[in-house]
Amino acid sequence: MFSKVIEDRVRLGERVLVLAHRGELLDQASEKLEKSTGLKTALEKAENTSLGSFFRVVVGSVQTMQREKRLRQFPPDYFDTIIVDEAHHCISAGYQFVLKHFEKSNVLGVTATPDRGDMQNLGTYFESLAYEYSLPAAIKSGYLSPITALTIPLQLDLTSVAQQAGDFSTKDLGTALDPYLHQIADEMVKHCSDRKSVVFLPLVKTSKKFRDILNEKGMRAAEVNGESKDRAEILEDFESDKYNVLCNSMLLTEGWDCPSVDCIVVLRPTKVRSLYSQMVGRGTRLFPGKENLLLLDFLWHVERHELCHPAHLIASSDDVAKKMTENIEEAGLDGLAVDIEQAEVQAEKDVISEREEALAKQLAEMRKRKQRLVDPLQFEMSIQAEDLTSYVPSFGWEMGPPSEKQVSALEKLGIMPDAIDNAGKASLMLDRLQKRKEAGLATPKQIRLLEQRGFKNVGTWPFEGASKMINRIAANGWRLPVGVRPMEYVPE
Template structure:
């Protein structure tokens, strides 16, 4: 099987991390981009080098899918460690194992601590739980790969307490831009749903409270849906089975062909097949379909189980992001959620690089009378946020002028080179969260960056890497940026080093005044020859 370019990049990156001694590494791929295929190929690589691999998950369906895709992608057969089935005595070198089975002390002790050379954790956002940790801490000599669809680094702070590196991250916007996932549009329904009385449990909203809070609105929601998705294939996520069943009945009363599935449904397989084949156009569920189920023809997702956990939100939306013939985009129907908490996940959080941009995107989506494409909303929101930052930066630069600092403020550098990844950086792993080392501080100062404003080692490392890369690419230095921008030139960070040097030499030759004929605010490199 030929891997896509990003899949091959991910495969190589994981092996590189292990070779560098980072034995617990993460792979982040959005739902629908083939994460199982990637770790199947990594598994094949390991088996070819004589290693024994454990693939661990928390649900039987995920284990079955992993075994099936490994067989199809590599030809390797898996043995099973689950319930009565055991891999001990099997000559197969790939084992799919249930965490519920392996975490039992008696079962675990049947293995030597070096029995597995590699452990792959599917849906790795679960691996911080006690059951996973009990198994992982037993097989301490194994290289570990965690695979997750978590959409951003901020969600990985908890994962950073166990994993020591991020091998590879493929983002949702990039997957959409490169044509591997469909475009996403969001439409806010002008219906205010009050969640202010909903309590919290295990870091998220209580499902029971959510069911009670939603109940008075279900009829209105069903009515609103008839305005947007009668001709779409829709999946609705709800907090409780009773709520899901009631909503299904209301949808059928409003002209839909709706079905409902839950953990107790004896005809679940038949219903899912009928939905896939078009017998139903809406499928209601109480969080059953967040993992291990794919139906590429889904083109509308409605989350009526609000959450603050982005990995969970991403899993729900991921049910509709796959490509399908004739499918133009995925439509997300959102509501005006009234909550005292600001961390509620909304469509904007799928692609926004920061909470600041997500809030601005949400404002734009809510004010738009038509569905708004997320990429377009993100672009507009980013421009607004950058404009606000530049205004704040101008005030800081005015203060800096008075102090005549010889070093560049990191924010000025980030804005000048137009680097969102630096501006939105959030430390995730243990070493990144600590203060910058003395060596990092000295290196930054030597290269012209004021180190006082950098409060963690991860940001310092990222800045130093960027500075080294810019030097290799022949781009402007921080000192050139500070000097020219203090004279009113804009975004000098995007210029070439030699162009900036010639302009500075020309200004120096003119008694440190900008030559006549050059208007700094309008000046663009290449607009005139500098001799």
Template sequence: MQLRPYQNEAKNAVFSEWESGNLKTLLVLPTGCGKTIVFAKITEECVRRGDRVLILAHRGELLDQAADKIQKATGLNSSVEKAEQSCIGSWNRVVVGSVQTLMREKRLSNFDSDYFDTIIIDEAHHSISDSYQRVLEHFDNAKVLGVTATPDRGDMKNLGTVFDSLAYEYTLPKAIKEGYLSPIKAVTIPLKLDLSGVATQAGDLKASDIDTALDPYLYQIAEEMKKYCKDRKTVVFLPLVKTSQKFRDILNEKGFKAAEVNGNSEDRAEILQDFENDKYNVLCNSMLLTEGWDCPSVDCVVVLRPTKVRGLYCQMVGRGTRLAPNKTELLLLDFLWHTERHELCRPAHLICDNEEVAQKMTENLSEQAGYPIDIEEAEEKASEDVVAQREEALANQLAEMRTRKRKLVDPLQYEMSIQAQDLAGYVPAFGWECSPPTDKQKAKLEKLGIFPDEIQSAGKAKLILDRLEKRRIEGLTTPKQIRMLESRGFQHVGKWQFDEASALISRIAANGWRTPKNINPKTYVPQSEVNTVGLT
């Protein structure tokens, strides 16, 4: 089985991290991008190098899925460490193990601490829990790989206490752009649901409170669904089993062919198969289908279980992001949740790294309620709006920065000039990233024209240095060129080509370091941008 280019990059990045001494590393791939295939191939390479590998997960379906995928992708058979099944005495070099079983002291005592050379944790956002930590502490010399879908910043900070580094991250926008996941269109439903009385429990909204708040709106929601997903294959996520069953009945009253599954459904496998075979066109569930279930033909997701946890939200939406024949996009129904105390995940959080952009995108989508909007286009528009707002709000501050008599560019001015949202919204996650910039980093930043004193973390310093190198390779302007030209009133010099900036500086120098009279800095546009506008 041939890996896709990004999957191959991910595999190589993991081994590179291990070889550089980061023995606990993390791999982030969006739902639907083949994380099981990637760690199957990593497992194969580890076995080839003589390792014994443990695949660790918290649910039986994930273990079965991992064993099946490893066998199909590599030909390697797996032993099982779960309940009464044990891998002790097996010839297999791969073991799929239940964390609930292995965490027990009696079970762990059967294994020497060096029994496993490599441990791979599926759905690694769970690895912060005590049960996983007991297993990792017992096999304390093993290389560890955690695999997860896109986590939120809170998760990343927590995962930073378990893992030494992030080996590789493939983002949802990139996966959509490169054709590996389905485009997503979000439609804001102009139905206001009041969640102001919902409490928080264990860091998220309390399911029973959501259930109480949601119940009065179920018939209205079903009516709205008739407008948008009558001819679509839809998965609906609800807070509790009884509500999921009630909503199934309401949908059937409204003319849908709806079914419901939950953890106690004896005919669950049959219902899922019937849904896949189009006997039903709506599947209601109470958070059962967030992990380990795939049905690529799903082309509509309705989230009636609002959440503050981005990882959970991504898991729900991820049930519909896979590609399938004749599928043009995933439609995501987003309701106007009214809440005074909670920051809820919305479609914007699938694609926006910056919270300010996410808020603006959510605001823009709400203003276009009832119309499906491509989330990539919506994010681009929100980014432009935020940049414009920032430029207006920071005009005085930037004007002051530009007039400072220093040879170096302030980091904020640099970020604004090159319009780097990822730099502006950066939050350090791992321990080394949080520490202050090193003297070596400061010296290099200063040499390249950046004022380093206002950069607070080593992670931010590395990000800026990486961006400077990338821009050098792409032939874009240097910080010193930006400082020199923007101090004379030229706009957005960070987007110019190096050669164009250099030529203009030479003209100014030849004119006695005065801007030529036939050039207006506020309206000046480099030739490459003129050509680009002409082409479009």
């Protein structure tokens, strides 16, 4: 996708920089660009310089580019467009130093994992989300493998593990994991012996120890780490099925691809969704004969902190993720693996049901209040707009207060603006109201008036049908006409 963007920019006569933080990513960007567009690239890394090159595209290492002496060689307007690969890293100081130098450039960030471990939202830098393609959409479209989650009823106690940089300390995790390695290996023999598995562990020594335990139990396991001199050979042997388990200490989260992997075991519990997504992502590629990706999940016992589970890969909200995790764990007690897409559908139904019960009293009170404008929550529940009810702003402009123009438009359309506290929600609400108007559906005021008199599902009524019933009620002294049963009534 970003190769095509680069091709378009070069056709316009622009100079483009592709910025990344690892050599493998720079090589991948260069190879994919030439393969898909024919464009060759200059390299800005270590002793390699792009200055003087006639190529319009430069692939640059952020570690090299952020050196002040190197950066000063480029005028601030040298690059027209900058593309940041693995853009979830770009909030860091090194990236920001480079991007601020080229402050007039257009910047496109691409990432498969748009969360950051330090919780700084990408919306603090990027102005808008150009395009989003979700994991469930990719699975449904047949571009990624379906994911099946199996919770292993093995309690692993992490209550003594310390925090470090917003996540668990890897040193403490390794120590906490050690007593359970034999039991985990037994579970892998039971569930993964006929699969090609990648295991993520917190420490190199833990990774090596687990490899040895697996081999003792009859598995064909190998281990790779940053110091492995034969890393390329081990990875090649794994791909060619000499091994069926590959243990690593967080080495293979980015820049490595083996489509035949059909089992992921995360023994490095984390609160960081991007890190979790990267680990699981090593097994989501399609491969001939591969039916699904099996994701083994364990019952991590931890105080205060919410861990990432399979549910967090696709859940639309934290509430849904929590309910999904509960449902998957319950199935795991019976030894059942669960398709995570089906689990999400069920969890969403459960959450909506629980939420409706919790809000029933509040909504009943709202309907009694005779207000000129309709409370947005009441309207959202009436039209069953889950996206509005659970909306959380992401980008900077969305987090600000609604504009005067938005407030005026909301009032005009019958919605109480005081209860909408950010511009993003106001924009989403106005868009929904406009679409309902174009579709000829009932207005917020019509819905409230008719619901107050006991009519059901008024959010689905046409505007004309709602108007006719309100006119009949008005003509009858604001009493229900004889013979009209609100609980059963459906407009023509």
